[in-house]
Amino acid sequence: SQQGEEDPQALSIQEGENATMNCSYKTSINNLQWYRQNSGRGLVHLILIRSNEREKHSGRLRVTLDTSKKSSSLLITASRAADTASYFCASYGNNRLAFGKGNQVVVIP
Amino acid sequence: DAGITQSPRYKITETGRQVTLMCHQTWSHSYMFWYRQDLGHGLRLIYYSAAADITDKGEVPDGYVVSRSKTENFPLTLESATRSQTSVYFCASTPDSGGKNIQYFGAGTRLSVL
Numbered sequence: 001s002q003q004g005e006e007d008p009q010a011l012s013i014q015e016g017e018n019a020t021m022n023c024s025y026k027t028s029i030n031n032l033q034w035y036r037q038n039s040g041r042g043l044v045h046l047i048l049i050r051s052n053e054r055e056k057h058s059g060r061l062r063v064t065l066d067t068s069k070k071s072s073s074l075l076i077t078a079s080r081a082a083d084t085a086s087y088f089c090a091s092y093g094n095n096r097l098a099f100g101k102g103n104q105v106v107v108i109p
Numbered sequence: 110d111a112g113i114t115q116s117p118r119y120k121i122t123e124t125g126r127q128v129t130l131m132c133h134q135t136w137s138h139s140y141m142f143w144y145r146q147d148l149g150h151g152l153r154l155i156y157y158s159a160a161a162d163i164t165d166k167g168e169v170p171d172g173y174v175v176s177r178s179k180t181e182n183f184p185l186t187l188e189s190a191t192r193s194q195t196s197v198y199f200c201a202s203t204p205d206s207g208g209k210n211i212q213y214f215g216a217g218t219r220l221s222v223l
Contacts, residue, residue, distance in 0.1 A: 048211060088152070
């Protein structure tokens, strides 16, 4: 199985609520990345956290990384309808970027 | 326009036909990648290229051929299409500066093999 596997959840939340997604990976990594994919479009890079970092913020995004548990989480605060998308984590290690299966998030206006 | 473009966006073909999907990037990124995206599997790497004339297999290379004669182009060919190759195909590139490997994706090609 591939590295970078999100919890296979589909989230449906109200606008203004927070959305949290989790991801696990299997091998040692250089960094862990999160991407967003809107329906019918390509993936867009959101945020990267290095293996020696524990938490990182970018706007309404907060990413945590626990290398001892080989897991990461992505928090989107104060969600908006425009945040409706699929979110993928991707673990970078051994010169490869391995994507998880994605989490679909629906934000209801 | 700057960026990474894929063509065609949609393609319908028949089993056994040869199909080529095109990918073009204007950034002069060294690395380019082909993925396929299927429900339940996420993105799987088909082939990648570190530079012109350098290509290597990914996770699911069988039935596919790539070439990279120029840095900016990375076509993917299905030599004899099968129904199992019905998928959405994404091309990506990265300059791989600083070892981050942040990838930039095209809009995808939706391929149906009948």
